[in-house]
Amino acid sequence: MVKRFDGREYNELRKINIKSNVVDNARGSAIFSFGDTVALAAVYGPKPSKMSLDYEKAFLRVRYNMLTFSTPERKKPTPGRREIELSEVIKRALEPALLLEEIPGSIVDVYVEILNADAGTRTASINAASLALSLAGIPMKDLVVALAVGKIGEKIVVDLNKEEEDYDSEKLKKDHEKSKYIEYYGEGRATDIPVAIIPSEKKFTLIQLDGEISNKELNDALNLALEKALEIKNLMKSNILKHLSSDNFIY
């Protein structure tokens, strides 16, 4: 029986790996990885701002950066349009979950570095950042969980990798070894939908769509995302508990 390119089921996530408090200088930090996509997030602050204090909320600053060795070919280290855009996207995905009005006028800095990229860097970044924020003790409603869903050919799948993101049935027909996958995915191209969710409120804080998808299929995809988000959240939770008990300060 033919399965996805890497042998997963349609609703199977890539292997998730979480490490907590990896950066000593930061107040909170975490590494989150979806398979080969690895994101490191570190949180600094809340620190005093020199700007006027006539604000009702704290400032959340996010910097997303891909390291030069994170892609197969060397990436230029200058932040380009993509990096600036993704920083803003991540910031807006995290902000609704944070209770920033409790520390008005201060600054919370989040730095996200992509150590290795294999599709889904923004979702891994959001997961890493929300873990790091909770470990830094920033007040928040819930952990933000992000994952990608999508339609490849005619099939709705979860957590796409790079190969699936670039899926094109026309191209695969020429490739003898891989033409068997058309049977599984169907004709067409890939549609990628990264989403971020506040699981307890079932609220979406990020939906982006790259490709084509019908209304009904989008609904199916989002429901699948909600279901899978709980799974990721439980993993995050068990990891935080494991980290805290390994620190051996808890009975």
Add this chain to the structure above:
Amino acid sequence: MILIPGDSLKKKDINSYERENNYYSKYILLLNEDKTTRLFGYYMPEVNDIVIGKVIDVLSNGWIIDINSPYVGKLSLKDIGTDPNDLYTYGDYILCQIVRMTKNKLIDLDIKKKEKLNDGLILKVDPARIPRLIGKNSSMLNLIKEYLKIDIIIGKNGRIYLNGNVNNVSKAVDIIRFIINNSYKRGLTEKVKEILENK
């Protein structure tokens, strides 16, 4: 039991937020018989707190003090005519008390002890675990002071000042680290007493 942000709580307290008449935790918390404690976090200033501040700026009429929190404090010069630099200058540690705080978190400080705290050791620890280091009716603090015979001043903002015999100070640092790392274990005071007796 440890709670993470978004876990439901039975009743309202300072570590919870409300949504549709239910209460949820907003930090990583330790739940012990309906009582919640924060495991780590930043220091949030409150009126009457005694803190160890560091001078980060000298103004014509006072000083800007870093109190290891999201906000800076301001200490005003009271006797007019003296140069603020003669009293305290950049990098000096001083013991202050928070006297006023506005809604916009402008903090007014007052000097609690006139002498600078520059001659000792300043230790930085997690502010959320300071209450355990002081203990009930400052029992833990008195225990360390009694055994090692050194000066210890604890600021609520996570800075600790130690002064005295060098060997005893280094012993005290070890014990403080031990308390901070094991702050949520039961019977800590007895354990610390045991360690102090053996040293």
